[in-house]
Amino acid sequence: MTAPAVTRRRGRWIERWDPEDERFWQATGEGIANRNLWFSVLSEHIGFSVWTLWSVLVLFMGPEYGLTPADKFLLTSMVTLVGAVVRVPYTFAVAVFGGRNWTIISASLLLVPTVAAFAVMRPGTSFTTFLLVGLLAGIGGGNFASSMTNINAFFPLRKKGWALGLNAGGGNIGVPVIQLVALAIIGAHGGPRLLLGIYIPLIVVAAALAAVFMDNLATVRNDTGAAKDAARDAHTWIMSFLYVGTFGSFIGYSFAFGQVLTNQFGRTPLQAAYLTFIGPLLGSLIRPVGGRLADRYGGARITLWNYVGMAAATAVLVMASMRKSLPLFVSVFVVLFVLSGLGNGSTYKMIPGIFQTKALAKGLTGEEAVAYGRRLSGASMGLIGAVGALGGVGINLAFRQSFLSYGSGTGAFVAFLAFYAACFALTWAVYLRRPVRQAVTEATAGTNSQLSYAEV
Structure with missing residues (x-):
């Protein structure tokens, strides 16, 4: 039989898209989906870089800028907050404008915070101005939501874990990349405006490539009822809580790591920059592996044991923080980044599986x-x-309060340890615990149960 053909209309719209049809997928679907995936990754990658821009810029802002450590934690917290909030409208923008069209728009919008930061980045600028310009950078966080929603529609269920992991991991890697670029600039005695000047043309390139190579799916319709139905479903909020533990940790630590090293361990900005990129880099690279493991063994199982690892690593961080052991602290913090990236992949794979x-x-x-x-x-x-x-907001505010109260991040790590324990318990109770009575009944009747949540 002949594989179904892709039906198109003007404006790079694809009318018919059925990735679950194996013949369609092998003949034409896979190539189109992968092409859209790679250019989506590029746009999301730069979006993440812009979102986390201020976690790097604060390292350039020495005493002449007049900002306290609490000011810097507050600044990065508010940038994270905006990035979290705009993810909601960005998700539904794909259905309104089309995935390709919205990628062009959202990539172009990144010019606003980058150019604004270029204009104000100098000593003598007020903290209020820095805060307002920093809030603009939050729109970079929205690119993740629209990109993931778009790519989710392109791939069949059996491929979603790997595809979503690649898409998110490629975006997440924007965090260590901008940190590495900043490291090179600081090492060459360059200023923050040079960093901003590098990213402005990259944003233009990402928007142009999306326009040339990406597609819109007409099958992704604007459905406001879907948002209401998703909001009513308990699993949406359970998975939100679990994602606070994984992605909230990744983005929160990405913003805070350099500041913790400078404030608690007395590292200079250059010394901190040499260390801060390693964790986000490995955490980004491992995210697709988390998705692939979830495809094979079930996202719930991978997520459960991942929280065990995160809790254990945090317990060691508490000890390292109290002993002021920099080598142990940095080593275990990197492990925590890796585990957060792995958990990002496994938790996001659970979402389509749960609703299926x-x-x-x-x-x-x-x-x-x-x-x-x-x-x-x-x-x-x-x-x-x-x-x-929003977990990233909580992490930065927790560090801010911990440094104000105790002069170190130890108190914040104790709070994170308790949260990971709660995530472990919730994952087990909702997605892996099987009532004994149900198991006995099924065994006696000799029947097979429906697909369990342990397999999602």
């Missing part, structure tokens, strides 16, 4: 089940991504 499982439990089959799962998982991703990013 619910579709099967409702008695839906075939394309009807796929459409139900795609509709709710796409809508829920924006909410989950937004709440997860």
Whole structure:
């Protein structure tokens, strides 16, 4: 039989898209999906760099800028907050404008915070001005949500973990890349405006490439009811909580790591920059592996044991912080970054699997089940991504309060340890615990249960 053809209309719109059809996928779908994935990664990568721009800029801001450590933590917290909030409208912008069209728009918008920062970055600028310009950089955090929603629609369920992991990991790696560029500039005795000047043309290139190589899917319709249905579903908020533990940790630590090294361990900005990029780099690279492991073993299982590792690493960080052991502190912090990246991949893979499982439990089959799962998982991703990013706000505010109260980050790490324990308990209780009575009944009847959440 001949594989179904891709149906197009003007403006790079694809009318027919059925990735679950193996013939369609092998003949034409996979190539188109992968092309959109790679250019989505580029735009999201630069979006992450712009979002985390101020975590780097504060390292350039010495005593002549007149900012206290508390001011800097507050500044990065507010940038993280905006990035979390804008993820909600960015998610639904894909359905309104189309994935390609919104990628062009969202990439172009990154020029606003970058040019504004270039204009004000000098001693004598007020903290209020820095704060307002920093808030603009938060829009870079929204690119993740729209990119993930778009790419989720291109790939079949069996490939989503790997594809979403690659897309997110390629975006996340924008954090260590901008830190490495800053390291090179600081090492060459350059200023923050040079860093900003490098990124302005890169933003233009990303928008142009999206216009030339990406596509819109007409099958992703504007459905405001999907957002309401996703918000009513308890799993959306459970997964949001779990994503706070993984992605909230990744982005929060990415913003705070350099400041902790300078304030608690007395590192200079250059010395801190030599260390801060390693954790985000490894955490970004490992995210697709988390998705691939989740595809194979189930996201819930990988996520559960990942939280065990995160809790253990945090316990060691508490000890290292109290002993003021810099080598141990940095080593274990890098491990924590890696685990947060692994957990990012496994938790995000759970989302489409959960809603596909619910579709099967409702008695839906075939394309009807796929459409139900795609509709709710796409809508829920924006909410989950937004709440997860709020974890980065919490981490920076926790560090701010810990330094104000105790002069170190130890108190914050104790709070993070308790939170990871709660995430472990929630993952086990909702997605892996199987009631004994149900298991006995199924064994006696000799029946097979529906797909369990342990397999998502």
